[in-house]
Amino acid sequence: MKVDAIVLGGGIVGTSVALQLQRRGVKVAVVDRKAPGNETSLGNAGLIQREGVYPYACPRDFASLARYAGNRATDVRYHAMALPKMAPFLLKYWHHSREDRHALIAKAYSTLIAHSVSEHRELIDAAGAQALLRNNGWIKAFRTDKVFEKSVTEALRWKDEYGIEFDVLQGDALRHAEPSLSSVLRMAVRYSSSDSVSDPAGLVGAYANLFERIGGRVLVGDASTLEPSWRVQTETGTAEAEMVVLAMGPWSGDLTAKLGYSLPLEVKRGYHMHYAAMPGATLNHPALDAEVGYMITPMVRGIRLTTGVELGFRDSPKTPVQLQAIEPVARSVFPFGERLDPEPWLGRRPCTPDMMPVIGPAPRHKNLWFAFGHAHHGLTLGPITGRLIAESITGAIPTVDLRPFRADRF
Structure with missing residues (x-):
């Protein structure tokens, strides 16, 4: 042909x-x-991230690096055997993540994100897929004032630099937006200019x-x-x-x-699992538990729980320890029912x-x-x-x- x-x-x-x-x-x-x-x-x-003008950077502060070194963090895990192969990539990633370099990258990256x-x-x-689209944004939720205030400062900078719209949800406003979320999530930033899809x-x-x-x-x-x-x-x-x-x-x-x-291509692995919601429970937005490092999203199949990053060989067998670690935390935040998938799904994000x-x-x-x-x-x-x-x-x-x-x- x-x-x-x-x-x-x-x-x-x-x-x-x-x-x-x-x-x-x-x-x-x-x-x-x-x-x-x-x-x-x-x-x-399922996010279409209009706010994502700054791509996800490598942490550079000593406290974060020390926490990840112990390989027990909920948002980032690694396979020790893979680190020697990934070391040149990770060093370059760390180099480009310095604040001034990251800002220059954002200037180019934002030209894509804008569309x-x-x-x-x-x-x-054109495809007749309107039923899959949600245009109410997504929320980044917080447990402590310090991390929340830092995120608000960041959101204000993004709005000033790139016109990224957001609003702040605290107390009753957050409970109204997401009545089924636990009160352990006390406040949130909602990125209202982003969309999401249910499948x-x-x-x-x-x-x-x-x-x-x-x-x-x-x-x-x-x-x-x-x-x-x-x-x-x-x-x-x-x-x-x-x-x-x-x-x-x-x-x-x-x-x-x-x-x-x-x-210089590498992968960041990640997992998801779908769950039923308990009777009467609702989730209106994709929601990130920012200080733990997982996301829950309403999908056609159920509530999807997605993990952070696993650094390892692309084709290594599944090691869903992150999912095992965050599932109890997620259950304390949202009333999950039974698992809907026979096993966790593993995906690989292609990275430069x-x-x-x-x-x-x-x-x-x-x-x-x-x-x-x-x-x-x-x-x-x-x-x-x-x-x-x-x-x-x-x-x-x-x-x-x-x-x-x-x-x-x-």
Whole structure:
């Protein structure tokens, strides 16, 4: 089968790229080993983070580093055997997380974040997926005054620098917004300009259905069989194209290495589990218990409990000790019923040390494009990434300057 472009990867980024190309008259096939939205894009907290102008940085203060070194923190755990391999990445991550460098990164990163909600809403309308969308923001909840006041100061700075809207919920206001949350969460910052979805995999599936309705093809295949220029093996035979977009999330590094690139990609692992809510209990917003480090989100399947970060080899077996540690805490905050999943879900977030995705042309291959490394913001940035790749390929001026995100920055 011959098409104009093959997109390798059927997550939120790859599906968005394919859809935006197909809408611009490019004949596209998506190739993945699973149906769209059933790998990394399945397991996030469902946030579309308009407030996320500062990507998640590495802690640099001694107290935090000492706490994580003991490997008993609820928000970050690590596999000791993986640390030697990850050390160069972690050192660069720590370097880029210094306050002044982080602020410079935010100036570039915010140009993507600015389009996150608007691009999703447009695609959601086109795909008929409005039932999955919530536009009431999300809440970051606190137990102590000191940490809460620090977060309010941060939110005020973000509002001043980037126009990020928020409101403060305390006492009765928080109880009114979330009557089923325990009073141990005493106050919160609500980021009202952000959206969320009740089924991230379902949203990707809706975008993929729209892609197919307008002529795109979704194929099951093995991206590792890619050969320049450009062929890949699928269950229905060989797919050939003039150009390829590599959007394989945490598996992107395997293929870029095969093609001769050495990019500093690592993964942050994470887990989730769904629970029933006890009779009469409600959760109206995604809610972060900020001082413990977990999030609960109302989903189609139930209440999703998501963990923080686990540092380890990408393909190591599941070690859901974080989930085991936070479940009792989460049950004391919200009235969970029984578990709804047979086992915890494990996902892998694709990360770069400067916290910014790789978006743009491959430096040494004609008609090869990169779209990966979105870390915690894959769902947030999928549609704008798709638009930028599609604009670049079809000769339009990209909506956002892509120079900060090119692969040759490394």
